[in-house]
Amino acid sequence: MCYGVLRVVDNALLLLTIAVMEIIQTIHQMQVFADEVRASGKILSLVSTMGYLHEGHLSLVRRAREESDVVVVSIFVNPAQFGPGEDLGSYPRDFESDRMLLQKERVDVIFAPSVAQMYPEPSLTYVYVHLLTETLCGADRPGHLDGVSLVVAKLFNICKPHKAYFGAKDFQQQLVIRRMVRDLNFDVEIVTCPIFREEDGLAMSSRNTYLSPRERSCAQVLNQSLAEAERMVKEGERNVETILGKMREMIEAKNPDRIDYVSAVDPNTLEPIQEIKCPVLFALAAKFGKSRLIDNRLVEP
Numbered sequence: 001m002c003y004g005v006l007r008v009v010d011n012a013l014l015l016l017t018i019a020v021m022e023i024i025q026t027i028h029q030m031q032v033f034a035d036e037v038r039a040s041g042k043i044l045s046l047v048s049t050m051g052y053l054h055e056g057h058l059s060l061v062r063r064a065r066e067e068s069d070v071v072v073v074s075i076f077v078n079p080a081q082f083g084p085g086e087d088l089g090s091y092p093r094d095f096e097s098d099r100m101l102l103q104k105e106r107v108d109v110i111f112a113p114s115v116a117q118m119y120p121e122p123s124l125t126y127v128y129v130h131l132l133t134e135t136l137c138g139a140d141r142p143g144h145l146d147g148v149s150l151v152v153a154k155l156f157n158i159c160k161p162h163k164a165y166f167g168a169k170d171f172q173q174q175l176v177i178r179r180m181v182r183d184l185n186f187d188v189e190i191v192t193c194p195i196f197r198e199e200d201g202l203a204m205s206s207r208n209t210y211l212s213p214r215e216r217s218c219a220q221v222l223n224q225s226l227a228e229a230e231r232m233v234k235e236g237e238r239n240v241e242t243i244l245g246k247m248r249e250m251i252e253a254k255n256p257d258r259i260d261y262v263s264a265v266d267p268n269t270l271e272p273i274q275e276i277k278c279p280v281l282f283a284l285a286a287k288f289g290k291s292r293l294i295d296n297r298l299v300e301p
């Protein structure tokens with residue numbers, strides 16, 4: 001962070017401490033910056049995003065701001081995590097708005113590399129986190145989570161954070177990253193932050209912007225079905241099929257374009273559970289119009 005700006009007011013020279021956020025676009029510059037921060041003994045945090053920021057992203061940024069000295073937010077729409085026919089080309093982007101939001105949050109650095117900077121040639125190296133990537137979104141979006149682990153591994157080597165913040169909205173993603181960090185001994189602490197929701201309960205997502213007013217209103221059912229699952233568990237229901245059946249029925253009543261999955265899984269292994277005994281993760285993915293939306297809720301019986 002740079003400080004500065006001299007201003008003369010009523011003949012008095014004031015030094016205003018206005019934080020200047022840096023925008024770094026090259027890997028080399030980012031690594032040099034990170035080395036300097038680490039050498040100075042300061043705690044560096046990373047919030048990795050694909051931009052088009054909303055309050056969900058900002059909740060991670062605020063937590064990072066509270067818990068560290070230097071906050072880096074990466075903005076990179078990562079081609080490696082989009083499958084053929086997915087929305088890579090149309091993924092919403094607004095760098096200027098992101099820049100203003102992050103400036104307000106007193107972020108120190110935006111790391112915004114180009115695709116050519118991150119992938120000067122096709123990567124021959126991938127990071128496969130087995131088992132955890134084979135269920136839920138991994139089953140419907142082959143290669144998606146491998147693309148995520150690849151870019152996050154690269155970002156960890158480039159930004160060198162002590163701490164990295166992820167949202168529980170992408171529950172599977174944070175679990176995969178945690179496992180990758182453990183298996184490959186990355187020297188970084190993973191912090192998972194709660195799902196940030198709209199007033200009506202819809203989980204915030206950059207993809208909500210694709211929703212028509214009718215689809216937006218129908219999409220509320222996703223969180224409502226998770227709340228219903230929790231209510232059923234709390235009232236003693238232990239049969240998973242009965243709960244998942246009720247959730248599907250509620251979602252189908254809102255005519256989604258597709259339901260990818262409605263599942264009850266072990267939150268540590270993501271394996272489907274048959275009967276509810278210990279904490280259970282209810283997770284779902286459904287498409288309304290062009291938006292494939294995901295949501296989840298961890299329920300303790």
Ligand code: AMP
Pocket residue numbers: 048049050051056057059060165166167168169170193194195196197203204205206
């Ligand atoms: P994305 O830009 O969608 O790749 O998201 C970047 C980070 O923000 C990921 O760690 C997401 O899990 C997190 N995130 C996105 N939406 C939310 C939300 N509604 N609540 C909490 N975290 C979120």
